[in-house]
Amino acid sequence: MKQKRERLEVIHDILKSIQNAKSGMKPTHIMYKANLSHQMLDEYLKELKEKEFIIEEKNGKGKTYSLTEKGHKYLDEYKLIHSFMESFGLD
Amino acid sequence: MDNYLISAGFLNYNFAFLIVFVLVTAGISFFSYRVNKLVRQNxxxxxxIAFLSICLGYVMQIIQLMFVDPRMMFGMGGMRRLMHGMISWELILLNAHAILMMIGLVLLVYTTIKAQKPRILVLLVLITLVPVLFTPNSVFTFHLLATILTLFIAYHYYENYRxxxxxxxxxxxxxxxxxxFAHFLLVFSLRDPLSFTIGRTLELIGYLLLLTNLTLVLRK
Structure with a gap:
């Protein structure tokens, strides 16, 4: 059986799905792409906004999310971050 | 506070080992700080901070060896003879080393138990620092407590490995x-110079293993 995804991996999946979208991404699409429940998605999006990994934009069709520079940097350095935190048991 | 019993032939090696300890712990602290800037996780x-504190603890020992310890081979220890009242400096630096190391190890334990309650951290710091500072045999007490703390940390990393x-x-x-094992052997270093030599060597191997891990992380 596949192990439960770790927090860092979930954040990576959310950011990756937003990055793959050409313009901002709607929360329902993120939820589908990152395979998350509605409640979990809300919690993660709140955290990612606070950490300035994503920005929320509101238009006539609702909310969309796009990556900030910090979000891109996280994706670039994900392997390194993941490896450091896993080896030192920090997640 | 008593001092370690170091064999004369090992003094310069001890100094070199301490430099390695400072570099490795500073490296881990800096890299952790860099990752934290991105992830922002307590x-x-x-x-x-734990590794920074351990690093500064070793810096205190280097300062002590360079400027206070008369046994050092390369001259600076001779300053002790020139400066009046250096014994008190030796005491201050030994205590500073023990305090910083203890804070670092306690913070590491606190991090591994994921307590996130500052009161537990304060309690842990107090119950480890008070015996170190107020018992006559402080070096012995320090390494005894450090042995317990590193055993706890090693067990955490065994679980992480599993x-x-x-x-x-x-x-x-x-x-x-x-x-x-290094701290366990250093418990006996007040009486036995061989314990000090083996203890320090094991400590070096320990930090080199942590450095190898850091190098592998940076390669990714």
């Missing part, structure tokens, strides 16, 4: 296991 911040069976998690587990 655990990472504490981990970074969870993620990889080369890197094994390196960190082995690294802290060597540090545990």
């Amino acid at each position: 655990q990472l911040k504490q981990f970074s 969870k993620h069976k990889q080369k890197q998690t094994a390196l960190v587990f082995l690294g802290f296991t060597f540090l545990f």
Whole structure:
């Protein structure tokens, strides 16, 4: 059986799905792409906004999310971050 | 506070080992700080401060060896003879080393138990620092407590290795296991210079294993 995804991996999946979208991404699409429940998605999006990994934009069709520079940097350095935190048991 | 019993032939090696300890712990602290700037996680911040504190603890020992210890071979220890009242400096530096190391190790334990309650951290710091500072045999007490703390940390990394069976998690587990045995042997270093030599060598192996892990991380 596949192990439960770790927090860092979930954040990576959310950011990756937003990055793959050409313009901002709607929360329902993120939820589908990152395979998350509605409640979990809300919690993660709140955290990612606070950490300035994503920005929320509101238009006539609702909310969309796009990556900030910090979000891109996280994706670039994900392997390194993941490896450091896993080896030192920090997640 | 008593001082370590070091064999004359090992004094310069001891100095070189301390430089390695400072570099490795500073490297881990800096890298942890860098990752924390991106991830902003309390655990990472504490981990970074813990290694910084350990690093500064070793810096205190280097300063003591360079400027206070008359046994050092390369001259600067001779300053002791020139400066009046240097014994008190030796005491201050030994205590500063013990305090900083103890804070670092306690923070590491606090990080591994993921308590996130500052009161527990304060309690842990107090119950480890008070015996170190107020018992006549402080070096002995310091290493005895450090042995218990590193055993706890090594066990955490054993669990982490069981969870993620990889080369890197094994390196960190082995690294802290060597540090545990090092502190255990250093408990006897007040009476036996061989314990000091073996203890310090095990400590070096421990930090080199942690450095190997850090190098593997940076290669990714």
